[in-house]
Amino acid sequence: MQSVPALEWHLYQQMYLIRRTEETLLDLFSQGLLFGTVHTCIGQEAIAVGVVNAIDKSKDVIWSNHRGHGHFLAYCDNIEGLIAEVMGKETGVCRGIGGSQHLHYNNFYTNGILGGTVACAVGSAMAEKKKNSGAITVVFLGDGAMGEGIVYESLNMASLWKLPVLFVLEHNQYAQTTPTSLAHTGDLSNRPKAFGIETREIKADNVISVNRLAQECVHKVRTQQKPLFITMHTYRFAPHSKGDDVRPAAEIETAKRSDPLTHMRWALAQINERRVASIENEVDMRIIEAVETVKQQLVLAPEMFFAGRQP
Ligand SMILES: Cc1ncc(C[n+]2csc(CCOP(=O)(O)OP(=O)(O)O)c2C)c(N)n1
Numbered sequence: 090m091q092s093v094p095a096l097e098w099h100l101y102q103q104m105y106l107i108r109r110t111e112e113t114l115l116d117l118f119s120q121g122l123l124f125g126t127v128h129t130c131i132g133q134e135a136i137a138v139g140v141v142n143a144i145d146k147s148k149d150v151i152w153s154n155h156r157g158h159g160h161f162l163a164y165c166d167n168i169e170g171l172i173a174e175v176m177g178k179e180t181g182v183c184r185g186i187g188g189s190q191h192l193h194y195n196n197f198y199t200n201g202i203l204g205g206t207v208a209c210a211v212g213s214a215m216a217e218k219k220k221n222s223g224a225i226t227v228v229f230l231g232d233g234a235m236g237e238g239i240v241y242e243s244l245n246m247a248s249l250w251k252l253p254v255l256f257v258l259e260h261n262q263y264a265q266t267t268p269t270s271l272a273h274t275g276d277l278s279n280r281p282k283a284f285g286i287e288t289r290e291i292k293a294d295n296v297i298s299v300n301r302l303a304q305e306c307v308h309k310v311r312t313q314q315k316p317l318f319i320t321m322h323t324y325r326f327a328p329h330s331k332g333d334d335v336r337p338a339a340e341i342e343t344a345k346r347s348d349p350l351t352h353m354r355w356a357l358a359q360i361n362e363r364r365v366a367s368i369e370n371e372v373d374m375r376i377i378e379a380v381e382t383v384k385q386q387l388v389l390a391p392e393m394f395f396a397g398r399q400p
Pocket residue numbers: 155156201202203204230231232233234235259261263264265329
């Protein structure tokens with residue numbers, strides 16, 4: 090039997106875990122068990138998994154955005170902490186106070202203010218450089234965020250001050266319901282070049298290729314101590330958040346033909362179907378158990394929310 094490198098099994102396991110967790114969150118939302126809204130990265134998992142597995146988790150910093158569950162799970166695998174956080178439970182990774190868009194764990198941060206996180210990433214890259222920690226910063230942003238002026242100020246400073254930042258543009262062709270073509274002129278992937286930043290571009294439908302490119306870029310950013318910008322072409326299969334989807338059904342169906350999860354599953358199953366099934370079964374069980382555990386816990390009461398937070 091042909092052998093598959095351990096890394097590839099791991100990448101598949103993480104993509105499957107992210108997909109199933111996100112589907113579960115949508116389910117919980119429909120049952121009225123989630124607070125706020127939820128933005129899933131269903132269809133875009135190869136980016137989260139490919140990039141996060143290229144960094145040094147012991148020191149590198151990640152800034153993510155409103156669509157950050159996949160980045161978070163690829164970083165720390167904490168299903169229960171995520172589900173509890175989104176369900177407003179005290180056992181959540183931010184004690185139920187942050188919610189879906191404000192996740193923080195070790196060197197991982199998310200925030201829903203488009204573009205704001207890009208400036209934060211440049212700041213953290215500068216701090217790490219001054220500390221000589223050897224850490225790089227990775228920031229994920231969407232094509233919609235490329236309409237924010239602060240992104241361009243950030244690109245300018247990152248280049249001017251030679252900061253080790255890897256910008257990862259998840260170009261899923263839409264900002265909420267607005268197609269890129271109605272919001273931006275020119276080619277988004279070329280814009281960083283105006284600031285002297287090197288760029289790369291990839292169709293993110295194969296996690297192994299994404300991971301290889303990310304490894305090469307992480308190495309370059311770390312050793313050359315300067316920024317790099319990757320545009321990753323992708324597509325989200327689910328609505329922007331919940332129910333806000335006006336994209337043509339045929340377009341979504343066509344995009345699903347490039348589903349990174351289905352493709353990798355097919356390839357791995359040709360080699361070892363039983364192992365694929367066992368990986369999936371284990372993940373399914375972990376998610377079921379996490380949901381059951383979290384459901385039993387108390388929702389954060391208002392007085393707990395504000396406890397210790399008064400001036
Ligand atoms: C500064 C700011 N303006 C508007 C919003 C509302 N908003 C949330 S997500 C979103 C669309 C984002 O599109 P994109 O950056 O392409 O990311 P995607 O949702 O496609 O992953 C908008 C407009 C926001 N969060 N922050």
